[in-house]
Amino acid sequence: MIEYILNGPASQERARIRLMSALRENRFPQSILIDGPAGIGKKALAMKLSQALQCSNPDERPCGHCFGCRMAMDSGDTNSWVIPLDTKEAHSKSGADVSAGSTAKTVEDIKKGYIEEIQKNPYRVDLFGPASFISVDLIRSMTGGFAMKGDRVRVVIIAEADRMNEAASNAFLKTLEDVPPDTYFILTTSSRDKMLQTIRSRCLALHLLPLTDAEVRSECARVSAGEVSEEEQDEDSFSEGVEIPDDVVGLAVGSPGKALYYAKRSKTWCKLAAEFVRKSLLQDYTDLFMTLKDAELDEAYEANRFLEVLSFLIADLIRLVAGAPLRLPETTANVGIENFPRVDATALELSLVAVQETMSRIESRRVTASMCLQNLALKLFEGYK
Structure with missing residues (x-):
């Protein structure tokens, strides 16, 4: 039997055990909805799951080295993500539509930038603007890429799924009614009540719990150490061994993303x-x-x-x-x-x-x-x- 290992904070271990059991027993659903407060690691878990589902290692998954694991963490594979964009970004041209030699940012370039930021800090709570949304065109672009999937497993992470507008929600609902083989959807949200009930009912619901204060400190230090170079660090930046003020941890209420946000302010x-x-x-x-x-x-x-x-x-x-x-x-x-x-x-x-x-x-x-x-x-x- 293939062993699946999803590492993460101890506070969320029960949720990970549930997922690892489904993976080991080959009964993992094709659509899963991960909900919980903002900045507690829903996207981090989604990325780990994406690796585990695409990994081809015969013994332990995710291995982090095979082609599937590398593809799961490739920010250039923008078809593997659906993320909210503001109106100007959403109306940018696709790479297939721009003229040769153009230096204009395409929608793929914009998505790649966001994906890189998520991979750098999956806890971040201020990445998307309040007016950003998931349009029907983004859903159609995602489904259009299914024809090019080939034989490999395809995993699509839909971040901030509650930001789908009505047209996007209806289009995605049609996709869920007939999910292509070897295709998995991982949705994340902090506001599941804003989503269509018909979408929620077609997904395995997984609720993530906030972290303990000690885990918040540890995750903030770990993420910040990778985000900020020594030259860029100042009195408001955190690195390994630096204590986060008690008031910042108090404001976070178990969310490393909120702690990192409030730490600067x-x-x-x-x-x-x-x-x-x-x-x-x-x-x-x-x-x-x-x-x-x-x-x-x-x-x-x-x-x-x-x-x-x-x-x-x-x-x-x-x-x-x-x-x-x-x-x-x-x-x-x-x-x-x-x-x-x-x-x-x-x-x-x-x-x-x-x-x-x-x-x-x-x-x-x-x-x-x-x-x-x-x-x-x-x-x-x-x-x-």
Whole structure:
């Protein structure tokens, strides 16, 4: 019997055991949907599975050396990936359509760049823009490549599968109804509820769990060591042996991708979150609005990621009142909530609701992010100031 070995964090071992058993017993489904919080390693597992399915080693798979394993990790094999693109990228010409000698980037060039970034850091949470989507043309391009498959196993990874628009979803559903032989689809998503129920029902569902804090630190160090050269490293970069701040691990909630994202912004955003709470309570709005302007949170995506930090901070203040362990100990201490005795658990809970409502307004894009942040500062802890 061929032995299949899928390595990874211990927190996700049960999911990997389930997959390895299906591979050993030759009952692996032709379509699988891996879901879980953003940045916990869904694409990393998808790539390992792709290698295992394409490997030809007679003893242990994936071996990492055979033709199948090399093809699975070839960023130039863009037909093996379906990834969300923004409107301009999606409308780029195919390599078959450009004129000879053209230096314009083709859709294949764009996809290859994204694939290389995923292979470098499969945990990354900010690779695709908020407006990126999977179009029907990308699905048709994928199915068009099936005719050139030959005799080898074909594995297609559909990253961020919840970003398929309606036409793409319907086109992919037709493909799932009649999957070609020796063809496997591995879908990843952080929002499975946004996908068609008919697609989900045709896939084996696999839920990945977040990592422990220790695993987050280990994976961040491992990935960052490969991403950043010694010359490029600075005080916000991590390498082997460098401790990740406790507050960054707290913000990550088991996601190395979020830890790496917030690591570059934690010093600025954690300080800003503490000032936001403190200056709002002091009604020092002029200074707070100037600080927000300097923070350049005009983009909806960036503004909402900052509000995630603010939400964590307020939730930590609630934990502090309740005597529970803190996720952001340093930032929480910087607020000095003991200087505002009127602010009790009820006030903190209401302020947390206000932050979440503001995030929804920013997400709708009906009001500018900067205006939403200013309005939040005015109403935060309303009645307790």
